[in-house]
Amino acid sequence: MLGVNMTMAFENLASRLEGVFKKLRGKGKLSEKDIDETLREVRLALLEADVNFKVVKDFTAIVKERCLTSEVLESLTPAQQVIKIVNEELIQLLGGRTYPLDISGLPPAIIALYGLQGSGKTSSAGKLALHLKKQGRRVLLVSCDVYRPAAQRQLEILAEAAGVSFFTLADGAPPESIARKSVEHARSSAFDVVILDTAGRLQVDDEMMEEARRIKEVTSPKERLLVVDAMTGQEACRVAEVFDEVVDITGVILTKMDSDARGGAALSIAKVTGKPIKFISVGEKIGDFEIFHPDRMASRILGMGDILTLIEKAESSFDKEKAAKMEEKLRRKEFTLEDFLDQMTEVKKMGSFGDIMRMIPGFPKAAANMEVDPKEIARVEAIINSMTPSERQNPDIISGSRKRRIAKGSGTSVQEVNRLLRQFFQARKMLFQIGKPEKIGKLRLS
Amino acid sequence: MSVFRKLKDGLSKTSNSLRGMIEGIFQPGVLTDEFLDDLEAVLIQADVGVRATSTLIETLREEAKKQPIKSEDDLYRIMADKVGEIFLLVDEPLKVSDTPPTVYVMVGVNGSGKTTTIAKIAKQWIDNGKKVVLAAADTFRAAADDQLAIWAKRVGADIVSHQHGSDPGAVAFDAARASIARKADLLLVDTAGRMHTKKNLMEELKKIIRVISREIPGAPHEVILVIDGTTGQNGLVQAKVFAENVDVTGVCITKLDGSAKGGIAVAIASELEIPIKLVGIGEKADDLKPFVPYDFAYSIFGLDRTGDVDPS
Ligand SMILES: Nc1nc2c(ncn2[C@@H]2O[C@H](COP(=O)(O)OP(=O)(O)O)[C@@H](O)[C@H]2O)c(=O)[nH]1
Ligand SMILES: [Mg+2]
Numbered sequence: 001m002l003g004v005n006m007t008m009a010f011e012n013l014a015s016r017l018e019g020v021f022k023k024l025r026g027k028g029k030l031s032e033k034d035i036d037e038t039l040r041e042v043r044l045a046l047l048e049a050d051v052n053f054k055v056v057k058d059f060t061a062i063v064k065e066r067c068l069t070s071e072v073l074e075s076l077t078p079a080q081q082v083i084k085i086v087n088e089e090l091i092q093l094l095g096g097r098t099y100p101l102d103i104s105g106l107p108p109a110i111i112a113l114y115g116l117q118g119s120g121k122t123s124s125a126g127k128l129a130l131h132l133k134k135q136g137r138r139v140l141l142v143s144c145d146v147y148r149p150a151a152q153r154q155l156e157i158l159a160e161a162a163g164v165s166f167f168t169l170a171d172g173a174p175p176e177s178i179a180r181k182s183v184e185h186a187r188s189s190a191f192d193v194v195i196l197d198t199a200g201r202l203q204v205d206d207e208m209m210e211e212a213r214r215i216k217e218v219t220s221p222k223e224r225l226l227v228v229d230a231m232t233g234q235e236a237c238r239v240a241e242v243f244d245e246v247v248d249i250t251g252v253i254l255t256k257m258d259s260d261a262r263g264g265a266a267l268s269i270a271k272v273t274g275k276p277i278k279f280i281s282v283g284e285k286i287g288d289f290e291i292f293h294p295d296r297m298a299s300r301i302l303g304m305g306d307i308l309t310l311i312e313k314a315e316s317s318f319d320k321e322k323a324a325k326m327e328e329k330l331r332r333k334e335f336t337l338e339d340f341l342d343q344m345t346e347v348k349k350m351g352s353f354g355d356i357m358r359m360i361p362g363f364p365k366a367a368a369n370m371e372v373d374p375k376e377i378a379r380v381e382a383i384i385n386s387m388t389p390s391e392r393q394n395p396d397i398i399s400g401s402r403k404r405r406i407a408k409g410s411g412t413s414v415q416e417v418n419r420l421l422r423q424f425f426q427a428r429k430m431l432f433q434i435g436k437p438e439k440i441g442k443l444r445l446s
Numbered sequence: 447m448s449v450f451r452k453l454k455d456g457l458s459k460t461s462n463s464l465r466g467m468i469e470g471i472f473q474p475g476v477l478t479d480e481f482l483d484d485l486e487a488v489l490i491q492a493d494v495g496v497r498a499t500s501t502l503i504e505t506l507r508e509e510a511k512k513q514p515i516k517s518e519d520d521l522y523r524i525m526a527d528k529v530g531e532i533f534l535l536v537d538e539p540l541k542v543s544d545t546p547p548t549v550y551v552m553v554g555v556n557g558s559g560k561t562t563t564i565a566k567i568a569k570q571w572i573d574n575g576k577k578v579v580l581a582a583a584d585t586f587r588a589a590a591d592d593q594l595a596i597w598a599k600r601v602g603a604d605i606v607s608h609q610h611g612s613d614p615g616a617v618a619f620d621a622a623r624a625s626i627a628r629k630a631d632l633l634l635v636d637t638a639g640r641m642h643t644k645k646n647l648m649e650e651l652k653k654i655i656r657v658i659s660r661e662i663p664g665a666p667h668e669v670i671l672v673i674d675g676t677t678g679q680n681g682l683v684q685a686k687v688f689a690e691n692v693d694v695t696g697v698c699i700t701k702l703d704g705s706a707k708g709g710i711a712v713a714i715a716s717e718l719e720i721p722i723k724l725v726g727i728g729e730k731a732d733d734l735k736p737f738v739p740y741d742f743a744y745s746i747f748g749l750d751r752t753g754d755v756d757p758s
Contacts, residue, residue, distance in 0.1 A: 047490045050678035056487075117701065117729070118557025118674060147729070149600075150592035157588035202704040229557065233493045233678025238705055256556065259641050261680040284556070284586070 030078045035067045038082060049264035052237045055093070055271045063089050087298055093267050094294035099251060099276035102222055103132075103193055108140070108186040110194045110219050112179075113253070114212055114243055115227035117200030120255035122151060124227050124281055125197040126158030127289035128253075131279075137192040139164040142182040144175040144215060145199035155197050161286050165191070175199065175211060180218045196221065203242035216247045225278065227253045228269065236265030237272045244273045251278040254292065258283045263297065335428045337384050337392045343427070344377055382410040383420050395424060472518050477510045492746075494529075495682055495713025502528055522747040529712050529746060533739035538721040540696065540736075541667040547579070547625045549633045549658055549665035553651060553692065554672035555684055556639030559700035559726055561590065563672055564634045565597035566726070566734035572602050576631035581621030582607035583614040583654055584638040594636055601731055604628065614638065618654045622661035635666070642687035651692055668695045670723065673710065675701040681710040685718050700726030703733065708746050711737075 039060045046056045063085055066072070072081040103109035111128070113121045122145070129139045141159040143166075145151035152168050159166035167182045179196055186194045198215060201208035216224060226249045228236055243249055252269055257280045270277055277292045329339065384392060386409030391398055398406070403417045410417075471484045482503055489499040505528045506521070515521055542548050550567065552560040561584070568578045580603050584590035591607045598605040606621035618635055625633040637654060640647035658665050671694045673681050688694050697720055699711050711722045722737045 043487070044490070047487055048496065048679060050680075053487060053491050116676060116704070118559060120557060148593070149596035150589040153592045154587070154589035161588075202701070204703075204705055229674070229676070231555070231674075231677050231680040231684075233676060233681075233710070234491055235676040235678075235705065239676075256641065258643065259555065259680060260643050260683060261678070265678060 030067075030073050030082075032068060035064060035082070039064055039067075042086060046264060049262035050233050050236070050268075051264035052234065052268035052272065055237075055268045058271075059089060059093065090267070090298035091294045093271050094297050095270050095276040095292075096294060098291055098293055099278055100291075101278060102250070103137075105222065107190075107192045108183065108194045109192065109223070110183060110196065110221035111223040111225065112196040112198065112215060112219065112221040112247070113225050113227055114198055114247060114249070115200060116202060116229070116232075116239060117148075119200065119227045119229045119232075120253075120281060121200065121227045122154050122158065122197050123284070123286075124253050124255060124279075124289075125155060125195050126162050126286055127281060128279070129159065129164045129195055130162040130286050131289055132193050132195075133162060133164055138190065140167055140182065140186045140189075140191040140194045141165065142167045142178065142194060142196050144168075144178050144196055146171075146173070146175055146178075147199045151197075151199070158286065176214045176218050179215045183219050194219075203239045209242065209246045212243075213246050223251065224249045225251050225253050226269075226275075227255060228265070230254050230256050230263040230265070230280075231259055231261040232265045234265070237268045240269040240273050240275075244275065249273065249275050251276050253277075253279045253281060255281040257281060258288070267297075337387065337395050337424060340424050340427060341377075341380060341384050344380060379410075379412060379416065380420055383407075383412055383417055386410040395421060468518060468521070472521060474516050475514055477506060477515060482506070490679075493678055493681070493709030493713060495679065495710075495717055498529070498532060498712045498716040501532070501716065519749070522749055526740075526744045526747040526749055530740035530743035532712060532716045533722065533737075533743055536715050536719045536721045537737075537739050538696070538723070540723055543664060543667050545664075547630045547633045547662065547665075548667050549622070549625075549635065549662055550668040550670055551635040551637065551655060551658065551666045552670050552672055552698075553637055553688060553694070554639060555641055555674075556587075558639065558672045558674040558677075559698075560584075560639065560672045561593055561597065561636050562729060563670075563698050563700060563724070563726055563734065564594070564636050565601055565731050567724075568597070568603045568632070568634055569601040569731040570734065571632050577629065578603040578632045578634065579621060579625040579628065579630040580605045581617055581633060581635040583617040583621070584636050585610055585612050585614050585617060586638040590636075590638065597731075603634075604630070614650060615653045615657045618657045619661060622658055622665070626662065633662075633665075642684050642691075648687075648691040655692055668723075669693055670696050670698050671720075672698045672700060672726075673714075675699045675708065675710070675726075676704065677710055679710075679713070682713045682717060685714045685720060689718060689720060694720055696721050696723035698722075698724035698726060699737075703727045708742060711742065712746070 042063070043056055043060050046059070047053070051059075066085045066089070067082055072078055072085070075081045101111070103111070113125055115121050125141055129141050132139050139162075141155055141162070141164055143152040143155040145155075156166045156168075167178075167185055169178045169181060175198065182196070183194055196215065196219065198212060199208070201212060203209065224247050226240060226243050228240070232239070240249070240252070252275060254263065254277050257263065269275070277297075280290050280292050282288045282290060329335065383406060386406045387398075391402065391406075398421065403414050407414045407417050468485065468488055471481055471488075473481065485506075486499055486503055489502060490496065494502070502525050506515070506524060509515065509524050515524070540550075552564055554560050564580060568580060571578050580594055580598050582591040582594045582605060584594070585608060588610070591610065595605055595607065597603075604624070606617060606624050608617050608620070614637065621633060621635065624630075635654065635658065637651060638647075640651065642648070655666060655669065669692055671685060671688050673684060677684070685694070685697065697711070697714055699708065699722060702708060702725055714720055715722060722742070725735045725737050725742070727733045727735060
C-alpha cells in the first residue's frame with residue numbers, strides 16, 4: 001500500500017524530483033553546480049514534506065558529500081546514482097532497519113503510550129493489544145486517561161474487540177494509582193503484557209508532563225512509546241524532544257498513515273531523538289497496524305514507489321544486450337508477440353509481474369495485476385508457437401478462424417488465445433505509454 | 447490571564463521559533479537572494495504554504511525597492527500586514543439563521559477536535575440563553591456518543607443519539623426533527639473523523655448534509671472543518687479535499703494552546719480562500735475564540751498591535 005500511493009500530496013515531490021533528475025540525466029557528467037541545483041530542489045521538497053529544517057540541512061550536506069565522489073560524477077547514469085544516494089540516506093535517517101518491541105524479561109512487560117491529544121493513543125493501544133495477542137500473549141489494557149470524557153469507555157470497547165482484558169479504577173483515582181494497581185493485578189493474574197494508555201497532553205503543559213513522569217516512575221515500563229500523528233508538522237520534533245526528555249521514550253508509533261501525509265515529521269523524530277519508529281497505524285480498523293520498515297517509508301517520502309528496488313532488481317536480472325535491443329524497438333513503437341514472450345520470461349526471473357509493476361509509481365493498476373506463473377508461460381509459449389511468423393509479428397491480423405486454428409494447434413482454447421491477445425494488447429499499450437525512451441532507460445525494463 | 451494573552455502566548459511559541467530562525471539569517475539592508483532563499487525555507491517550515499510564501503517573498507522584494515529594510519521588526523511587520531490582508535480578504539463571521547434552528551456540521555480527520563469544539567460552541571450559545579441540540583452522528587468511533595453525552599450534560603445541551611454502528615444519516619434526520627420540535631436555536635452535528643483520502647466516507651458525509659438540508663431549508667448554515675493546529679502541510683490537502691466534497695464554509699484551528707503553528711491558517715486562507723472562523727485554545731468548554739485576522743497575523747510574527755483592543 002505504501003509503495004504505490006501516488007496520491008496528490010506526493011505528486012508535487014515526485015514530479016519535482018522527476019524534473020530535476022531528468023535534467024541531470026541529459027548530462028554525461030555532473031558538475032558540483034549540477035549537484036547543488038539538484039539538492040536545492042531536494043531540500044525544498046523535503047521541507048514541503050514537513051521534514052525539520054536542521055535535519056534537512058544535515059541531510060543535504062551528507063548527500064552532497066557522497067555525490068561528489070568520482071563514482072557518481074563519472075558514472076554513465078549519474079541521475080540514478082544521485083537518487084540512490086538520496087534514498088539510502090533517507091533510510092539511514094529513518095533508523096536503517098526495523099526495531100522489534102522489547103518485552104523480554106520477567107513478565108508482565110509494561111508498555112506505556114504517550115502523546116499529544118488526538119494523536120491516536122487509545123486506538124493504538126487497542127491495535128497493539130491485538131498484535132501481541134496474536135503472538136499468543138495475555139494482554140491487559142489499562143486506561144490512565146481520567147480527563148477526556150469517555151476515554152476509558154473507548155478503551156474498554158477496544159479491549160473487547162481485541163479479545164483482551166481491561167483494567168481501570170473507579171472515578172476519582174489518579175492516573176498513577178491506576179497504573180500501579182494495574183501492574184499488581186497483572187502480576188497476580190499472570191498477564192504477559194500490560195499496555196498503559198495515558199491521557200493526551202501538550203508538551204508545554206508542565207503539570208501534565210510531570211504526571212507522565214510519575215506514571216513511568218511507579219510502573220517502570222520497559223517500552224515507552226510516543227504516539228505521533230503522521231500529519232503533524234514541524235511541531236513533531238519539539239514534541240518528541242520534550243517527551244523524550246521527560247519519559248525517555250524507547251520508540252515511536254506513527255499513526256494515520258492511511259492519510260496522504262508524507263510523514264516528513266517522522267523522519268525528523270527518528271533523527272532528532274535517535275529513537276526508532278517501531279509501528280505504523282494504517283487505518284481505523286483494529287487490525288490496521290504494522291511493523292515499521294524504513295525503506296518503504298523512504299520511498300513514500302520520495303514519492304517514487306520502490307523504484308530503486310525495481311532498478312536493482314531489473315539491473316541484476318535483465319540481459320543487457322536484449323534490453324538494449326528492446327529499447328530500440330520500443331522507440332520505434334514495435335512490440336510483437338515474440339517480444340512479449342521474451343519479456344515474460346525475463347520478468348519471471350524477477351518475480352511476479354504484478355510485484356514489479358506495482359513498484360512503478362503511477363502505473364496503471366490493471367496492468368499491475370498481471371501475474372506470471374510458470375504454467376502460464378508454457379501455455380503462452382505453446383500458443384505463440386502455433387502462430388505463423390506474420391501473425392507473431394503483427395497480431396492485429398489474428399481473426400476468429402485463425403484463433404480457432406491456433407487454439408487447436410496449441411492444445412488450448414479460443415478463450416485462452418483471446419486472453420493472451422488481450423494481455424498482449426494491454427501490455428503493448430502500456431509499454432508505449434511509458435515507453436518514452438528515458439523512462440524505459442531509467443527502469444531498465446527493456 | 448486574559449484569553450487573548452493566552453492565545454498570544456500560545457502563538458508566540460510558534461513565532462519564537464520562526465523569529466529564531468529568521469534572526470539567525472537576517473542582515474539589515476539589502477535582501478540578498480541567499481537570505482530570501484533561507485526565508486523561503488523558514489516560511490515553508492512555518493506551514494504557511496508555498497503560495498503564501500512566494501507572495502510574502504514577492505512583497506518583501508517590492509518593499510525593499512521602495513526603502514531598505516532596516517530591522518527584523520520591519521521585516522515582520524511587512525509580512526504580518528500581508529498575512530493580515532490575506533486573512534481579511536476571505537474573512538466572514540459565523541452565519542446565524544433568521545429562522546431557528548441554525549445548524550452547524552463539524553467535519554475533519556480523526557482526533558482533530560470536532561467533538562470538543564462542539565461542546566465549546568454549545569457552551570457559548572447556552573451562556574447566551576439559547577437552546578442547543580447536539581447530534582451524535584459519529585456512530586463509528588468507540589464511545590464517541592458517550593463522549594458527546596458527557597459534554598452535553600456538562601454544558602446543558604440536549605443530545606440525540608442512536609446505537610453504535612447505526613446510520614449517521616438517520617441520527618442527523620432525528621436530530622433535525624428534534625431540534626425543530628423542541629424549538630432549539632442551534633443544532634450542532636458531530637460527525638466521525640474521516641481521512642480525506644477515503645472516498646466512501648466522503649459520500650457518507652454528503653449524505654448527512656443532504657438529510658439536514660432536506661429537513662431544514664437553508665441548513666446547514668455552516669460546515670466547519672476542524673483542523674488540528676499541530677498539523678503540517680497536509681492540513682492544506684485536508685482542507686482542499688474536504689472542500690471539494692462538501693461545501694466547507696469555515697475552518698476551526700484547534701490546539702493553539704500548545705506550541706503549534708498557526709501557519710496552516712495562512713496556507714488555507716491564501717490557497718483555498720476559505721475563511722478561518724474559530725480558534726481552539728484548550729480542552730475546556732471555554733477555550734474557544736473567534737478568529738480576528740490582523741491579531742492572528744501579528745501574533746504569528748510575535749508582534750503587538752499597539753492601540754488595539756483586547757478582543758476578549
Ligand atoms: N490542548 C488542546 N486539546 C484539544 C483542543 N481541542 C480538542 N482537544 C483534545 O484533542 C483530543 C481529541 O479531541 P476530540 O474532540 O475527541 O476530537 P474528534 O475526534 O475530532 O472529535 C481530545 O483529547 C481533546 O481534549 C484544543 O484546542 N487544545
Ligand atoms: Mg469526535
